[in-house]
Amino acid sequence: MSEPFEAFGDVEDLAADLASPDATVRRLAVMALAETSDWQAVPHLVAAIADAAPEVREQAARALGEFDGRAVGEALARAVTDSVAAVAAAAAESLAELRDADAGGALLALVAHPSPFVRTAILRGLKALQIEASLQPAITALSDVEPAVRVQAVGVIGYLKRQETLPALIGAARDGSAEVRLAAVKALSFADQSAEAAAAVSAALKDAAWEVRAAAAETLGRLGVSSASPALVAALADELWQVRQKALQSLGRLRAREALPAIIVLLGDDNPSLRKDAAATLGEIADPASREALATRAQDADPDVRKTVAWALGRL
Secondary structure, three states: OOOHHHHOOOHHHHHHHHHOOOHHHHHHHHHHHHHHOOHHHHHHHHHHOOOOOHHHHHHHHHHHHHOOOHHHHHHHHHHOOOOOHHHHHHHHHHHOOOOOHHHHHHHHOOOOOOOHHHHHHHHHHHHHHOOHHHHHHHHHHOOOOOHHHHHHHHHHHHHHOOHHHHHHHHHHOOOOOHHHHHHHHHHHHHOOOOHHHHHHHHHHHHOOOHHHHHHHHHHHHHHOOHHHHHHHHHHOOOOOHHHHHHHHHHHHHOOOHHHHHHHHHHHHOOOHHHHHHHHHHHHHHOOHHHHHHHHOOOOOOOHHHHHHHHHHHHHO
């Protein structure tokens, strides 16, 4: 079978067009080099990051998203500081595609860059790399004046999943920005059986932003702390069904028998999705005390509800 790049031409032949005086020709050459998927194209794409034409630099930044490694990380780190917004934006997107830890060094050098855009992009790129050296800079970035930077800092910390970072994430769950609180509540999912994390996330069930409340309800199920059940039961009365739904699902994960009365009430909700999830939750808990309530929904108007009720009854 032929190599992928053979269908597009020899790398060196394609790279020759990068010397053309026509910026359009050079941009097309960058596109062709990227399509080869040949790692020999990387040095040429890296060189194109310094091209005089912004459209060529932008295309090169996009093309490097298909590759990885130290040289790619260094080139994208330069491109994300480009004075042309389109070039910097393309580099930011490609930085998020990096997976090779060797690319981390160039990114770490920019975590305190004067530009909030650059700091955000760099932290976003570091998140997937999961390198220990990014932990302290990310914790420092939790105090950044820009919410977007703090969101990405939370992501870096959450991806590393270190128990000693719980205080920092718990603090971020009380941030003034709803986006930061949302990211922190989600990030705390790794803290299995942590009472401290569960307490912080339970408090988030009363957040002004419904997205944060919904994330908190979901995270409590992942944490597996049974003491969170009362807070989840209270969330079953939330004004938004999305929050009630996540609370139902988490109560099922926790096998919270004490929540049966509140769950049974939702078997009669106007929203079929909630009726279905209430039945599924009762099936997860599998307490015979719910048999009669489930039986009353066996002929529900919604086929998915009927199917879930039948499954739940089979679990009792």
